[in-house]
Amino acid sequence: MKVLHINTFDTGGAAKSCLRLHQGLLEQNIDSKVMVLYKYSHLEQVYDFLPDYQQTLFKRIEGSFLYRRNKVIKSLKNKIYPGKVQSSPHTIYNILKHPLTQQADIIHLHWVARFLDYDSFFSVVNKPVVWTLHDMNPILGGYHYETDMLGMRPYDELEEVKNIKIKKKALQKVSNVSVVSPSYWLYQKSLQSALLGNFSNYYIPYGVDTNKFKPADKKKAREYFSLPQENKILLFIADSLTDPRKGYSYLVEALKQIDLRDTLLCTIGKGNIPPVDFPLKHLGYIASENELSLAFAAADIFITTSIEDNLPNTVLESLACGTPVVGFRIGGIPDMVIEGETGLLASPKNISELAERMQWLLKNAKERNEMGKKGRKLVEEKFTISTQADQYRNLYNLITVHK
Structure with missing residues (x-):
């Protein structure tokens, strides 16, 4: 054939x-x-x-x-x-x-x-x-x-x-x-x-390739990107950070509503994003899947704020790396982010709900770890x-x- x-x-x-x-x-x-x-x-x-x-x-x-x-x-x-x-x-x-x-x-x-x-x-x-x-x-x-x-x-x-x-x-x-x-x-x-x-x-x-995208030592992953070990890290990835459909502006507005002490936002993608008044580190555009896997492993939570999307590879990759996901309940996101199991979802474009979901997961390390494990298991069962x-x-x- x-x-x-x-x-x-x-x-x-x-x-x-x-x-x-x-x-x-x-x-x-x-x-x-x-x-x-x-x-x-x-x-x-x-x-x-x-x-x-x-x-x-x-x-x-x-x-x-x-x-x-x-x-x-x-x-x-x-x-x-x-x-x-x-x-x-x-x-x-x-x-x-x-x-x-x-x-x-x-x-x-x-x-x-x-x-x-x-x-x-x-x-x-x-x-x-x-x-x-x-x-x-x-x-x-x-x-x-x-x-x-x-x-x-x-x-x-x-x-x-x-x-x-x-x-x-x-x-x-x-x-x-x-x-x-x-x-x-x-x-x-x-x-x-x-x-x-x-x-x-x-x-x-x-x-998704579960041999490339897999859980890794968080300390070593952060050392690779020169990220602080003591901070909680949120990760946002888009091919074009300025694409309105990817919803970066919703993330920025939501972050203004939560306690970001000891929290760092990392972004990956193309495009110049405007300055913000909270800790942010842009890691540039990363094409290497091995490096992307390390970025997911370095993060505590992956954020997806697309307002319309199919089945984003980034969500699958994050779950495969054992990192839970917070995002909007749109498109194919609920196929991967099972509410309370592999992450948390907010109503579409609802900034307050998005902020609440991020804040709760930032404060609850045990639940984050459990969701990360369940995310990896879901990928191994359904998305290889x-x-x-x-x-x-x-x-x-x-x-x-x-x-």
Whole structure:
């Protein structure tokens, strides 16, 4: 069985989940490959969609005066009419013409915005397709989350309606698509959607490498990052710390309401965050999973304040490291953070509740430790890479038998 995973990038949260599944399948002797539009890593079995000479050409175009001028114009428009950028269902790439796609028995789509051309792909594809949803873009028009649609401009609404029509027309041409959602929240959203609700839908959570993300000596972990041994440490991680959907501002407001004596907030991610009037140490952007594991081990509590999210890898990684989680009760977070067992949850955007949950867990060391142990146990039982690979292998077998 030859499986080809397709993702736009080989970095980022969706890429991380895709690559973990890929590794899990390889360990089960399944012929798995990954094809991306933008490759930044040197991982084996990860292939560029474009050959080197075409990549060079595209880079020349991107560096041209015309390209830069258009970027400036687009930036000015967004300053005058601020709004989220949409991903068009039209691209210039015909994925099905690539040799790897032609050789595959199963085409496994992941985060394919700005890569997948709906018309050329769904009008021709005659192989089983598995589509893992990493956000809401496949069930929306051009946006990636419903929160992105708040305050849409008039022409944004027209663009969203147009994109939905394009997607719906293309998807009506196929029946051999199996949709997988990593969170129960997104599974329900997909089932109810006009675009993917008529396909077979499945719920398969992400897996995390429990050999990399595991409990470690807190003292040594703090020494590694030069963190104080005597303080309680809160950890916040986001790829972009300034992304409003990740909710860093809610965390800042909640921290103003609690006693932070002997408490330090550590942040990891890209972007400049404004100064705060409480102890904070920014650890920069960390790509190494071994270093991330140490950061989770160094913390007493991991905080996630996303206002809309699928199944964040950071929450799984924290639990795998034995660090309990406090956050909002949104999206796929309750799949992982079991109230009072592996962490504590507050009502969405409720700053006072969030502050109360953090304060209580900071004051109760025994309960923190117990939640940490239960979090690790939950990951070992439900969220390992091997468990995820088993479930996908069963799905692959099912759809190839009935194709």
